[in-house]
Amino acid sequence: MSDWFKEWFASKEYLDVYSHRDEYDASKIVDLILKKTMVNHDALILDAACGSGRHTLLLTEKGFNVTSFDLSRQLLGIAKKEFSDGGLEHKLILADLRNIFFKVQFDIILNLFTSFGYFNEDTENFIFFDNSRSFLKKDGLIIFDYFNSYFIKENFEPVSEKSINGKKIIERRFIEGDTIIKLVDIITNKTTKNFTERVKLYSDKYLLEKFSALGFETKYMFGDYSGNSFNAAQSKRLILFLRLK
Ligand SMILES: C[S@@+](CC[C@H](N)C(=O)[O-])C[C@H]1O[C@@H](n2cnc3c(N)ncnc32)[C@H](O)[C@@H]1O
Known part of the structure; x- marks a missing residue:
């Protein structure tokens, strides 16, 4: 990690x-x-x-x-x-x-x-x-x-989108072994930024x-x-x- x-x-x-x-x-x-x-x-x-x-x-x-x-x-x-x-x-x-x-x-x-x-x-x-x-x-x-972590696995939401302060935020989630990984894309008119979260379940x-x-x-x-x-x-x-x- x-x-x-x-x-x-x-x-x-x-x-x-x-x-x-x-x-x-x-x-x-x-x-x-x-x-x-x-x-x-x-x-x-x-x-x-x-x-x-x-x-x-x-x-x-x-x-x-x-x-x-x-x-x-x-x-x-x-x-x-x-x-x-x-x-x-x-x-x-x-x-x-x-x-x-x-x-x-x-x-x-x-x-x-x-x-x-x-x-x-x-x-x-x-x-x-x-x-x-x-x-x-x-x-x-x-x-x-x-x-x-049990609730997260049972109610798994692979993708979600929201708009905040003029930014479109796309969150993609997947589980790899005992870790939940979230890829976060933050999109404005000019830029796209990508971040990752990795948290043990x-x-x-x-x-x-x-x-x-x-x-x-x-x-x-x-x-x-x-x-x-x-x-x-x-x-x-x-x-x-x-x-x-
Ligand atoms: C999800 S945020 C929660 C922050 C705060 N407790 C709250 O409720 O708003 C997790 C926090 O852990 C901090 N953090 C991550 N790794 C850390 C580390 N190794 N030592 C100290 N803080 C850390 C991050 O910078 C971040 O502020």
């Missing part, structure tokens, strides 16, 4: 393609997290692979102490602008999930909206969670928000086993941002609230 994620998340087009993943979308899982954890305002929160910072921003506006990091300088730049426009302090760090450590320990670590499964090897995909045991408080929680069972082997147990398992229980046939998301065993 190439480092497709460096190119795709550095592009201006990523936020067009995922324009529905906006502040409103972010507010739904933020509300679920706050409702289920009842976390205090003095809690330390880490937003791992924060992207343009939509969850970080909402939590900061609510008065929480959030540290965030991402590998995309471009998305962090957008996040920084949002913070300075709102007159808010930020702790946004340029870093790689695979080799980041903290001296402090967090009450909550977020890994939201499929910021997982981008690497070929399990070791690389899970290393952040393995390492996170050293910077998660004993009674802390990891909130892991990934897709339901881990099953819920496999993930629960892996997290258990890493020393985590599942406190809650939801299938959507409204907090409905996970149902393999119907849920679009797999949202795990993990705590240390």
